[in-house]
Amino acid sequence: MSMLAVRDLEVRYGGILAVKGVSLHVDEGELVCLIGANGAGKSSTLRALSGLAENAKGGVIYQERDIAARPAFERARAGLALVPEGRGIFAQLSVDENLLMGAYMRRDSGINADRDDVFALFPRLRERRSQTGGTLSGGEQQMLALGRALMSRPKLLMLDEPSMGLAPLVVRRIFEVIRDINARGVTVLLVEQNAKAALELATRAYVMESGRITLEGEARALLNDPKVREAYLGESVAP
Amino acid sequence: MDIFIQQLVNGITLGAVYAVVALGYTMVYGIIQLINFAHGELVMIGAMVAFTLIGLLTSLGVPGLPAVVLATLCAMLVCALLGYAMERMAYRPLRGAPRLAPLISAIGVSIILQHLALLVWSRNPLAFPQVVKTESYALGGAAVTNIQIGILAISIFMMGGLAWLVYRTRLGTAMRATSQNPQMAALLGVDANRVIAVTFIIGAALAAVAGVMVGSYYGIAQYTMGSALGLKAFCAAVLGGIGNIPGAMLGGILLGVVEALGAGYIGDLTDNVFGSNYQDVFAFLVLIVVLVFRPSGLLGERIGDRA
Numbered sequence: 001m002s003m004l005a006v007r008d009l010e011v012r013y014g015g016i017l018a019v020k021g022v023s024l025h026v027d028e029g030e031l032v033c034l035i036g037a038n039g040a041g042k043s044s045t046l047r048a049l050s051g052l053a054e055n056a057k058g059g060v061i062y063q064e065r066d067i068a069a070r071p072a073f074e075r076a077r078a079g080l081a082l083v084p085e086g087r088g089i090f091a092q093l094s095v096d097e098n099l100l101m102g103a104y105m106r107r108d109s110g111i112n113a114d115r116d117d118v119f120a121l122f123p124r125l126r127e128r129r130s131q132t133g134g135t136l137s138g139g140e141q142q143m144l145a146l147g148r149a150l151m152s153r154p155k156l157l158m159l160d161e162p163s164m165g166l167a168p169l170v171v172r173r174i175f176e177v178i179r180d181i182n183a184r185g186v187t188v189l190l191v192e193q194n195a196k197a198a199l200e201l202a203t204r205a206y207v208m209e210s211g212r213i214t215l216e217g218e219a220r221a222l223l224n225d226p227k228v229r230e231a232y233l234g235e236s237v238a239p
Numbered sequence: 240m241d242i243f244i245q246q247l248v249n250g251i252t253l254g255a256v257y258a259v260v261a262l263g264y265t266m267v268y269g270i271i272q273l274i275n276f277a278h279g280e281l282v283m284i285g286a287m288v289a290f291t292l293i294g295l296l297t298s299l300g301v302p303g304l305p306a307v308v309l310a311t312l313c314a315m316l317v318c319a320l321l322g323y324a325m326e327r328m329a330y331r332p333l334r335g336a337p338r339l340a341p342l343i344s345a346i347g348v349s350i351i352l353q354h355l356a357l358l359v360w361s362r363n364p365l366a367f368p369q370v371v372k373t374e375s376y377a378l379g380g381a382a383v384t385n386i387q388i389g390i391l392a393i394s395i396f397m398m399g400g401l402a403w404l405v406y407r408t409r410l411g412t413a414m415r416a417t418s419q420n421p422q423m424a425a426l427l428g429v430d431a432n433r434v435i436a437v438t439f440i441i442g443a444a445l446a447a448v449a450g451v452m453v454g455s456y457y458g459i460a461q462y463t464m465g466s467a468l469g470l471k472a473f474c475a476a477v478l479g480g481i482g483n484i485p486g487a488m489l490g491g492i493l494l495g496v497v498e499a500l501g502a503g504y505i506g507d508l509t510d511n512v513f514g515s516n517y518q519d520v521f522a523f524l525v526l527i528v529v530l531v532f533r534p535s536g537l538l539g540e541r542i543g544d545r546a
């Protein structure tokens with residue numbers, strides 16, 4: 001079943017068209033990744049899908065409903081979560097409060113249990129629970145951003161470059177958790193510059209270049225595609 | 240009688256009222272970076288509505304204290320509605336506009352409210368109905384009235400209640416989150432417009448109580464009383480660091496104390512060239528001095544680039 005279907009998405013900044021008619025779809029349970037060079041339009045695409053881009057055009061069908069005209073907070077309440085580039089940690093809120101903000105829209109009694117789950121996933125966050133978000137390291141902030149998104153019990157989780165600027169060990173942990181989250185039934189749309197890790201994790205993938213989707217397919221197939229290997233995996237193709 | 244202690248008591252009392260009003264400025268600024276110039280008028284409307292109702296209720300035979308309480312609650316409701324209405328009609332439509340636009344809109348709202356009050360209550364001051372008998376107690380060489388004690392107790396109660404709301408509840412956490420990063424708050428399902436509206440409503444209700452307090456302190460209320468009071472409370476908010484809630488409380492008390500001590504000693508200091516009618520000067524003097532050394536206020540963290 002289709003979780004998300006995007007048709008001819010355009011995002012404009014002033015006179016510049018940054019996303020030039022992107023169509024993609026994510027099915028329920030999938031882990032789809034979107035890779036591409038810096039400035040290709042990946043973040044703009046995710047921001048438009050979550051309702052943050054002001055000048056976005058095109059069809060966004062989420063769980064069979066057209067949400068293109070809905071404000072960001074309504075999309076979030078419908079289970080569409082984004083961990084944005086830069087993580088969006090509330091610097092002056094404590095770790096605990098950041099996590100509780102993740103559960104802001106929930107009214108059920110499982111919030112504390114879910115917080116314990118996040119702490120089990122990232123024990124470091126438990127140690128730092130009363131520290132403010134701004135005092136955390138980059139890796140800890142990414143864990144917090146991920147944990148906070150989980151607290152909202154998303155149906156579709158969109159992640160914008162979760163590995164950016166992190167030490168290899170932390171990156172590995174973050175990718176493990178993303179795999180776990182997906183295995184627990186959360187659909188994931190992952191944007192990454194770390195193309196190799198993303199393609200190894202994903203079921204399907206899209207490649208984006210200057211505002212357009214130029215390649216798509218099974219992640220495994222793209223991993224062996226010579227063009228992808230040369231452009232994104234840093235390998236020179238043998239003559 | 241010890242002038243120092245007496246003026247300290249007076250200053251703390253008045254400062255507590257400034258603090259309550261300053262909270263309204265600082266909360267709104269913290270969340271939408273708007274200086275709500277009409278906030279002082281809400282204090283005035285609160286006082287006018289309450290005074291009118293107290294007069295009405297007591298003439299109907301309602302005893303003093305219940306009349307005051309009931310009238311204050313009604314004034315809170317009226318001001319809360321006004322606060323909500325100004326947010327919806329004068330500020331929300333300008334949310335994406337350049338910063339000067341809502342600021343000018345705020346000045347417009349302020350003028351409208353003042354003249355509305357002029358139409359309803361005329362330019363004659365309303366006297367605070369003498370429903371509660373003023374009593375005086377001796378305290379270390381100074382005299383404290385029951386009115387002052389009441390004002391201080393209510394102010395502390397309201398500041399405590401607000402601190403609890405902002406720092407201990409889900410709504411308060413959402414308010415702080417929205418003020419720090421509105422887009423991220425939206426991504427977590429926070430309806431910023433709702434949070435902003437609630438902020439205005441709370442600030443306006445506090446302003447109404449402050450109006451009743453300051454009115455009963457001076458014994459009169461008039462349609463112009465909001466301007467000077469609003470300006471001082473705004474100074475208090477800037478003094479503490481605008482956008483910072485403990486800062487508004489600190490700034491208010493500090494301003495009240497400096498002003499009262501200044502008024503008490505200015506005659507001695509200047510050989511009676513200036514009298515206590517110059518007390519307003521002190522508020523602004525302190526503001527300038529503090530801002531020269533700490534441009535972001537006493538508890539403010541960063542210097543805003545905003546109007």
Ligand SMILES: Nc1ncnc2c1ncn2[C@@H]1O[C@H](COP(=O)(O)OP(=O)(O)O)[C@@H](O)[C@H]1O
Binds near residue numbers: 036040041042044
């Ligand atoms: N707020 C903005 N204002 C103007 N141009 C922007 C803005 N955000 C992104 N862009 C431009 O849009 C293009 C796509 O950016 P982005 O979506 O961030 O790409 P990616 O995430 O793939 O690196 C880039 O050329 C970038 O310079």
Ligand SMILES: [Mg+2]
Binds near residue numbers: 042043044161
């Ligand atoms: Mg990006």
